[in-house]
Amino acid sequence: MVRLIALVIGLFFSGWLIVSAALGGAAYIAEPPAKTVEAAFHEHPKHVSFSFDGPFGKYDRAQLQRGFQVYKEVCSACHGLGQVAFRDLQDLGYSEAAVKKIAADWVNEVPSVDPATGEAATRKALPTDKIQGPYPNEIAARAANNNALPPDLSLIAKSRHNGPAYIYSLLTGYQAQPAALLKQFPDAKTPESLHYNPYFANLNLAMPAPLTSDGQVTYADGNPKPTLDQMSKDVSAFLYWAAEPKLENRHRTGLGVLIFLLLATGLAFMSYKSIWADKKH
Amino acid sequence: MSFPWAEQYKPQNPLMQWLDSRLPLPRFVFNAVGAGYPVPRNLNYFWNFGVLSGAALAIQIITGIILAMHYAANGGVAFDSVEHIMRDVNSGWLIRYGHANGASMFFIVVYLHIFRGLFYGSYKAPREMVWLLGLVIFLLMMATAFMGYVLPWGQMSFWGAKVITGLFGAIPLVGEPIQTWLLGGFAPDNAALNRFFSLHYLLPFVIAGVIILHIWALHIPGSSNPTGVEVKTEQDTVPFHPYYTAKDGFGLGVFLIVFAILLFFAPNFLGHPDNYIPANPMSTPAHIVPEWYFWPFYAILRAFTVDFLFIPAKLLGVMAMFASILLLFLLPWLDTSPVRSGHYRPLFRQFFWVLIVDVLILGYCGGAPAAEPYVMISQLAAAYYFAHFLIILPIVSKIEKPAPLPASITDAVLSKQAN
Numbered sequence: 001m002v003r004l005i006a007l008v009i010g011l012f013f014s015g016w017l018i019v020s021a022a023l024g025g026a027a028y029i030a031e032p033p034a035k036t037v038e039a040a041f042h043e044h045p046k047h048v049s050f051s052f053d054g055p056f057g058k059y060d061r062a063q064l065q066r067g068f069q070v071y072k073e074v075c076s077a078c079h080g081l082g083q084v085a086f087r088d089l090q091d092l093g094y095s096e097a098a099v100k101k102i103a104a105d106w107v108n109e110v111p112s113v114d115p116a117t118g119e120a121a122t123r124k125a126l127p128t129d130k131i132q133g134p135y136p137n138e139i140a141a142r143a144a145n146n147n148a149l150p151p152d153l154s155l156i157a158k159s160r161h162n163g164p165a166y167i168y169s170l171l172t173g174y175q176a177q178p179a180a181l182l183k184q185f186p187d188a189k190t191p192e193s194l195h196y197n198p199y200f201a202n203l204n205l206a207m208p209a210p211l212t213s214d215g216q217v218t219y220a221d222g223n224p225k226p227t228l229d230q231m232s233k234d235v236s237a238f239l240y241w242a243a244e245p246k247l248e249n250r251h252r253t254g255l256g257v258l259i260f261l262l263l264a265t266g267l268a269f270m271s272y273k274s275i276w277a278d279k280k281h
Numbered sequence: 282m283s284f285p286w287a288e289q290y291k292p293q294n295p296l297m298q299w300l301d302s303r304l305p306l307p308r309f310v311f312n313a314v315g316a317g318y319p320v321p322r323n324l325n326y327f328w329n330f331g332v333l334s335g336a337a338l339a340i341q342i343i344t345g346i347i348l349a350m351h352y353a354a355n356g357g358v359a360f361d362s363v364e365h366i367m368r369d370v371n372s373g374w375l376i377r378y379g380h381a382n383g384a385s386m387f388f389i390v391v392y393l394h395i396f397r398g399l400f401y402g403s404y405k406a407p408r409e410m411v412w413l414l415g416l417v418i419f420l421l422m423m424a425t426a427f428m429g430y431v432l433p434w435g436q437m438s439f440w441g442a443k444v445i446t447g448l449f450g451a452i453p454l455v456g457e458p459i460q461t462w463l464l465g466g467f468a469p470d471n472a473a474l475n476r477f478f479s480l481h482y483l484l485p486f487v488i489a490g491v492i493i494l495h496i497w498a499l500h501i502p503g504s505s506n507p508t509g510v511e512v513k514t515e516q517d518t519v520p521f522h523p524y525y526t527a528k529d530g531f532g533l534g535v536f537l538i539v540f541a542i543l544l545f546f547a548p549n550f551l552g553h554p555d556n557y558i559p560a561n562p563m564s565t566p567a568h569i570v571p572e573w574y575f576w577p578f579y580a581i582l583r584a585f586t587v588d589f590l591f592i593p594a595k596l597l598g599v600m601a602m603f604a605s606i607l608l609l610f611l612l613p614w615l616d617t618s619p620v621r622s623g624h625y626r627p628l629f630r631q632f633f634w635v636l637i638v639d640v641l642i643l644g645y646c647g648g649a650p651a652a653e654p655y656v657m658i659s660q661l662a663a664a665y666y667f668a669h670f671l672i673i674l675p676i677v678s679k680i681e682k683p684a685p686l687p688a689s690i691t692d693a694v695l696s697k698q699a700n
Contacts, residue, residue: 002611002614002615003614003615003617003675006608006611006615006670006671006672006675007671007672007675009604009608009667009671010667010668010670010671010672011671011672013601013604013663013664013667013671014664014665014667014668014671014672015664016585016587016589016597017584017585017660017661017663017664017667018660018661018664019587020584020585020586020587020660021657021660021661021664023587024586024653024656024657024660025657028653028654028657033652033653055545055546083361083364083368084368088368151558154364155364155557155558158549158554158557159554159555159556159557159558160554161554163554201567243557245368246367246368246374249374250374250375250378250545250548251545251546253375253545254541254542254544254545254546255545257541257545258538258541258542258545261534261537261538261541262538264534265531265534265535265537265538268527268530268531268533268534269531269534271527271530271531272527272528272530272531275523275524275527276524276527276528279322279519279524280322280694280695280698281322281323281324281519281694
């Protein structure tokens with residue numbers, strides 16, 4: 001009885017699936033889906049190497065500081081870093097006093113309450129505060145940006161596939177829309193308020209190219225040269241640190257754990273073999 | 282229970298003798314996983330995965346309890362509290378990455394454990410109860426993992442919860458009220474997040490309880506073995522301790538090495554980047570996909586694209602997805618061959634490997650976008666999945682001529698040594 005019911009259910013599900021596949025297949029052959037402009041022109045991130053790649057990767061402190069400078073002077077005009085506190089910047093090699101000064105000098109003050117009147121006010125940032133963007137809320141952010149929302153950048157490097165390479169590619173990927181694209185897809189012209197970038201998922205994004213020329217940021221010791229490429233790479237590295245600040249600790253711990261486990265497993269294997277030595281199996 | 286030649290627990294220490302006559306807990310452990318449990322001597326490495334599943338559950342419970350000390354189950358702060366764990370809690374990154382990847386490791390070992398059961402016919406009499414309880418554990422694991430994935434309250438958490446609870450909406454007439462009742466609202470929100478957290482904390486302990494029943498049911502007939510021939514004499518067995526504790530110790534080491542490589546060097550490899558974007562009900566991700574261990578079932582769900590008479594395709598998909606797991610409960614009665622092990626079943630073995638490839642294809646399609654040609658491929662793969670269990674297996678067990686079985690486990694071992 002069980003087998004009979006099973007047979008009926010099996011015939012129904014399998015049969016209907018084969019019918020569905022045949023219908024779908026016929027439709028697919030009769031009317032192959034049109035190729036989309038994204039499928040034709042979207043590009044995967046460029047190949048770029050960072051000091052933190054691989055199982056022994058470490059951050060390059062000087063690069064992170066340069067990247068922070070790019071964030072501070074360029075990105076922070078629109079984007080916050082709401083998961084990162086100023087005190088975390090000590091990881092980049094800044095002293096406690098330097099971090100205090102960075103916080104106090106930060107353009108965007110922190111909302112607070114006037115201690116005398118109890119009214120809403122703002123105060124200078126402290127090292128314990130998170131790094132705020134310029135907008136008090138989403139409505140203000142959209143109002144200032146033609147209804148686009150500049151995302152918080154704390155986790156941007158982990159919320160995209162191949163994050164650091166993606167950010168680098170996006171920053172260096174702005175270009176005029178290729179003539180071949182317009183020829184093939186006349187309706188896909190980038191709208192007035194958007195900007196063409198083949199590394200962005202739907203090819204057109206609201207953010208204009210934030211880094212436009214070499215030397216846009218002046219690096220403290222002038223070395224390396226702040227080329228567009230260098231600045232993009234530095235800020236990508238910084239944003240990866242912002243998303244994954246414990247990476248070095250993780251790599252170091254992992255190495256120790258693996259060495260221990262390999263030894264322990266080796267010993268476990270030998271004790272397994274010695275216990276079974278007299279038993280054929 | 283157990284075989285007459287099983288070693289007896291004889292406490293030497295007066296304290297242990299005192300305890301044994303009042304609460305024989307050490308005797309219980311001795312008989313369950315100590316020298317008092319005789320096990321076939323010919324188990325291969327596939328028999329390691331039961332213990333490894335238990336270890337994975339223990340890791341999940343320990344890391345989970347610590348995470349719960351720092352996590353806040355509130356829609357407004359859940360995402361930030363996870364980042365707080367990652368950045369500010371001492372070794373929080375280790376605990377959280379351990380828990381997230383621990384879930385994947387748990388599914389890897391459980392799938393291998395199920396694979397073992399399917400190939401070696403471990404579900405057959407007299408071990409049907411072991412198999413059925415194992416499936417209950419698997420269902421509980423799936424529910425627990427699904428609700429756990431919602432807790433970080435990222436984009437995939439939110440939209441995954443919306444899609445999966447939406448499945449109940451496919452039930453005719455009462456579907457939508459049931460969905461609203463389950464969520465505590467019209468869409469996943471604070472009420473849903475809170476109850477998911479509560480259940481996510483509860484279910485692992487229910488799993489632990491069912492595991493005790495699973496092992497209890499196993500100990501009645503004793504463990505199966507790669508030949509599928511039952512234990513006949515004392516020669517066929519070795520005491521669990523020290524023989525299999527040593528082998529499981531080695532297996533555990535290998536498991537932890539794989540786990541450590543994943544955790545320390547590729548902690549986000551199996552995750553989806555979108556879950557690092559806070560949940561946003563106003564913005565639907567381009568592709569909503571569950572975690573990798575649900576992909577085969579997700580492919581079956583999406584394989585139904587055509588209504589059948591008055592039954593909408595969505596309802597068919599939901600029924601098929603649940604049926605794809607529930608049919609495993611019938612397996613002991615669908616496969617009527619008296620031979621357990623796939624080693625001695627030439628015809629079964631061929632279809633079995635087709636099934637494994639089929640499930641891998643389903644998994645691949647489940648993770649791919651819902652577009653052609655993936656839909657067509659998953660339809661054909663899902664058709665085979667149902668046909669395999671519900672049509673082919675009962676027929677194969679009838680018509681197959683099995684290879685000759687060894688006279689005993691010891692015979693099989695000795696003849697293998699001789700070759």
